Amino acid sequence: MxxxxxxxxxxxxxxxxxxxxxxxxxxxxxxxxxxxxxxxxxxxxxxxxxxxxxxxxxxxxxxxxxxxxxxxxxxxxxxxxxxxxxxxxxxxxxxxxxxxxxxxxxxxxxxxxxxxxxxxxxxxxxxxxxxxxxxxxxxxxxxxxxxxxxxxxxxxxxxxxxxxxxxxxxGSSREAWRAALVDYFSAVKGDLSEDSQERLEKNPLRILDSKDRRDKPFLADAPKIDDFLxxxxxxxxxxxxxxxxxxxxxxxxxxxxxxxxxxxxxxxxxxxxxxxxxxxxxxxxxxxxxxxxxxxxxxxxxxxxxxxxxxxxxxxxxxxxxVGEREEAGPAIAIVPEVDDDFGLATLLSAALRRQALNTEVFATGSARKRFGKAMKALPAVFIIINRQKVVNSEYFEILTKPNDRRGALHEVLRDEILDGIRTVFTERLKVSSMNMPYGSIIQLKPEEVLVLTK
RNA sequence: GCGAUCGUAGCUCAGUUGGUUAGAGCGCCGGCUUGUGGUGCCGGAGGUCGGGGGUUCGAGACCCCUCGAUCGCCCCA
Missing domain, CATH: 3.30.930.10 (Bira Bifunctional Protein; Domain 2)
Structure with missing residues (x-):
C-alpha cells in the first residue's frame, strides 16, 4: 500500500x-x-x-x-x-x-x-x-x-x-430522589473520587454505579428511589x-x-x-x-x-x-469450465440454475487445475465440471455433477434439492422426459444438444 | 479528555546486547508433476520495517513528536 x-x-x-x-x-x-x-x-x-x-x-x-x-x-x-x-x-x-x-x-x-x-x-x-x-x-x-x-x-x-x-x-419522584442523593453525597464529598465529585454537579445519579473503590463504602446507604416513589x-x-x-x-x-x-x-x-x-x-x-x-x-x-x-x-x-462465528456459506453449485471456449455454456448453466433459486458461482480463471482448486476452496455442495472430449472425428461435452465430499455431511440434505434443480434445468432445456443424475454422474452432450441448451 | 500496550510483505508473525543485499508460513501469479483432479516440487511478484525528526561510524531495533490499532478510565449501545 x-x-x-x-x-x-x-x-x-x-x-x-x-x-x-x-x-x-x-x-x-x-x-x-x-x-x-x-x-x-x-x-x-x-x-x-x-x-x-x-x-x-x-x-x-x-x-x-x-x-x-x-x-x-x-x-x-x-x-x-x-x-x-x-x-x-x-x-x-x-x-x-x-x-x-x-x-x-x-x-x-x-x-x-x-x-x-x-x-x-x-x-x-x-x-x-x-x-x-x-x-x-x-x-x-x-x-x-x-x-x-x-x-x-x-x-x-x-x-x-x-x-x-x-x-x-x-418527574417529581426523580427530582426528590436526586435532591436526596445530592444531600447525601455532598456530606462526604471530600472522600469521594474526583470523578464522583464532578458527577455530584453534573449527574449525581451516576455516582451510584461508580466503579471506584473510594466511592463504594457510601453506595449501600445512599437514598433509594423506592423511598421517593x-x-x-x-x-x-x-x-x-x-x-x-x-x-x-x-x-x-x-x-x-x-x-x-x-x-x-x-x-x-x-x-x-x-x-x-x-x-x-x-x-x-x-x-x-x-x-x-x-x-x-x-x-x-x-x-x-x-x-x-x-x-x-x-x-x-x-x-x-x-452471536458466534457465522461462516460465509459456500455456493450450492460451483461450475468449472475447463477451457475458456466452454465459458458460454457455463454462463448459460449458471443463469438457468440461479433462476431455479440455486446460488451458483463460476470458476473460470487460470489453468483447469487451478480452476478446480479454487472451486474446491469455495466449499460448494455440488460441482459441475464441463469437460470437452474429442473422440475420433466428433467432439462431445462431459458434464460431471460431483458432490463435494469434503463437506458431505453438511450438505447431505441440500444435495437432493440441488441435483433436482440441475435435473430440472437439463430436462426442460433438452425436452427429455427425465434424466438420471445420481451423484457423480456424467452427462455426455453432443454439440447439437449443447446448441439446444444455449438457445 | 486521561492512562497502558503495540505498529516489520495482502494476512499471521520471526528478526538475538544497534552491525553486511530484511526473513518464514499462508495467500497471489507462473511453470512442472499428477491426470477425474483438493497433493507435491520449482520459480516469481510484493516491504523506503506506520509517518517525521534525532542520537550513532552505523537504527527495524535507542530517544522525541505524530498518526493509527488494541485494552482500560470518563461517558455510553
Missing amino acids: SKNTPKAIRGTQDIFGADAEDFAFVVETFERVRRLFRFRRIEMPVFEKTEVFARSLGETTDVVSKEMYSFEDRGGDSLTLRPEFTAGIARAFLTNGWQQHAPLKVATHGPLFRYERPQKGRYRQFHQIDAEIIGAAEPQADVELLCMADQLLKELGIKGVTLHLNTLGD SDEARAFFKAVTDGLDAAGVKWKRAEALVRGLDYYRHTAFEFIPDEGSAAADALGSQSTILGGGRYDGLMESLGGPATPAVGWAAGIERLAML
Missing part, C-alpha cells in the same frame, strides 16, 4: 467476511422479530439540526457537549450527525403529525456517530437497532417492548444475559414487573441502574451479560448490550405536546460479537 493511499477515519470500520455475516444476521433477525411484534419500519435522516439533539439530550450531557459531529452547512445552519435515534424519531413524530397513528410502534436501524475514544465494541461510526413505542402511557407498552428485546436476544442465540430493571419514578410510580413499576413475569421474561431489580440522558422517566433497563459468562468475556468493559427506558419528558423538550414514550436501542457490533 502506498503511503499516499488514504486511510479509514479513526473509529470507523470496514466489515467483511464472517464479521459481515454476523452483522447481517443481527439485522435480519431484528427485522423478523420486529414484524412478529408488529413494529412498523421507519427510515430516518442521518443528520438533523443540532438543536434536535441539544434540546432533547440536554446541553450538559457528554454526548452533546463533547461527542457530537456537528458542522455548519453552506446555508449557515448548524447540523449534527445523529448520535442516537430517539431524538430524531421524536422530531419526526412531531413534524409529520404522526400523533394520528398513536400509539405508534416503530423500529429502525442504521449508523450513528459519536466522537469518542474507540475501544472494544465501541466505534465513532457505530450501528444500532432501535425500537420505540410513542404515545403510550401504559406500562403494557414497556412490557411489550421488553418482551420484544428478550425474544430478539433469544433468537440471536445470545445466552448468559439478564435484564436489569429499575424505575426512576415520575409516588403511589402512581410504584403502581406503574409493579404493573411492568407483573407483565414481565406473566410473559416469562426473567429480570433482576437493579436499584443503581440509571440513565445518562435527561429525558428518562419511570422504567429504565439494560440487558447485561452475567458475570463470568462467555458474553461478558467477549464484550470487555462494554457491558450493556441493549438499553433503554421511558422518556415521557422528551417531546415537551422539543416543543411538542406532552407525549409518553418508551424505547430501546442496541449496538449491532456488540450483538454481532455475541
Whole structure:
C-alpha cells in the first residue's frame, strides 16, 4: 500500500467476511422479530439540526457537549450527525403529525456517530437497532417492548444475559430522589473520587454505579428511589414487573441502574451479560448490550405536546460479537469450465440454475487445475465440471455433477434439492422426459444438444 | 479528555546486547508433476520495517513528536 493511499477515519470500520455475516444476521433477525411484534419500519435522516439533539439530550450531557459531529452547512445552519435515534424519531413524530397513528410502534436501524475514544465494541461510526413505542402511557407498552428485546436476544442465540430493571419514578419522584442523593453525597464529598465529585454537579445519579473503590463504602446507604416513589410510580413499576413475569421474561431489580440522558422517566433497563459468562468475556468493559427506558419528558423538550414514550436501542457490533462465528456459506453449485471456449455454456448453466433459486458461482480463471482448486476452496455442495472430449472425428461435452465430499455431511440434505434443480434445468432445456443424475454422474452432450441448451 | 500496550510483505508473525543485499508460513501469479483432479516440487511478484525528526561510524531495533490499532478510565449501545 502506498503511503499516499488514504486511510479509514479513526473509529470507523470496514466489515467483511464472517464479521459481515454476523452483522447481517443481527439485522435480519431484528427485522423478523420486529414484524412478529408488529413494529412498523421507519427510515430516518442521518443528520438533523443540532438543536434536535441539544434540546432533547440536554446541553450538559457528554454526548452533546463533547461527542457530537456537528458542522455548519453552506446555508449557515448548524447540523449534527445523529448520535442516537430517539431524538430524531421524536422530531419526526412531531413534524409529520404522526400523533394520528398513536400509539405508534416503530423500529429502525442504521449508523450513528459519536466522537469518542474507540475501544472494544465501541466505534465513532457505530450501528444500532432501535425500537420505540410513542404515545403510550401504559406500562403494557414497556412490557411489550421488553418482551420484544428478550425474544430478539433469544433468537440471536445470545445466552448468559439478564435484564436489569429499575424505575426512576415520575418527574417529581426523580427530582426528590436526586435532591436526596445530592444531600447525601455532598456530606462526604471530600472522600469521594474526583470523578464522583464532578458527577455530584453534573449527574449525581451516576455516582451510584461508580466503579471506584473510594466511592463504594457510601453506595449501600445512599437514598433509594423506592423511598421517593409516588403511589402512581410504584403502581406503574409493579404493573411492568407483573407483565414481565406473566410473559416469562426473567429480570433482576437493579436499584443503581440509571440513565445518562435527561429525558428518562419511570422504567429504565439494560440487558447485561452475567458475570463470568462467555458474553461478558467477549464484550470487555462494554457491558450493556441493549438499553433503554421511558422518556415521557422528551417531546415537551422539543416543543411538542406532552407525549409518553418508551424505547430501546442496541449496538449491532456488540450483538454481532455475541452471536458466534457465522461462516460465509459456500455456493450450492460451483461450475468449472475447463477451457475458456466452454465459458458460454457455463454462463448459460449458471443463469438457468440461479433462476431455479440455486446460488451458483463460476470458476473460470487460470489453468483447469487451478480452476478446480479454487472451486474446491469455495466449499460448494455440488460441482459441475464441463469437460470437452474429442473422440475420433466428433467432439462431445462431459458434464460431471460431483458432490463435494469434503463437506458431505453438511450438505447431505441440500444435495437432493440441488441435483433436482440441475435435473430440472437439463430436462426442460433438452425436452427429455427425465434424466438420471445420481451423484457423480456424467452427462455426455453432443454439440447439437449443447446448441439446444444455449438457445 | 486521561492512562497502558503495540505498529516489520495482502494476512499471521520471526528478526538475538544497534552491525553486511530484511526473513518464514499462508495467500497471489507462473511453470512442472499428477491426470477425474483438493497433493507435491520449482520459480516469481510484493516491504523506503506506520509517518517525521534525532542520537550513532552505523537504527527495524535507542530517544522525541505524530498518526493509527488494541485494552482500560470518563461517558455510553
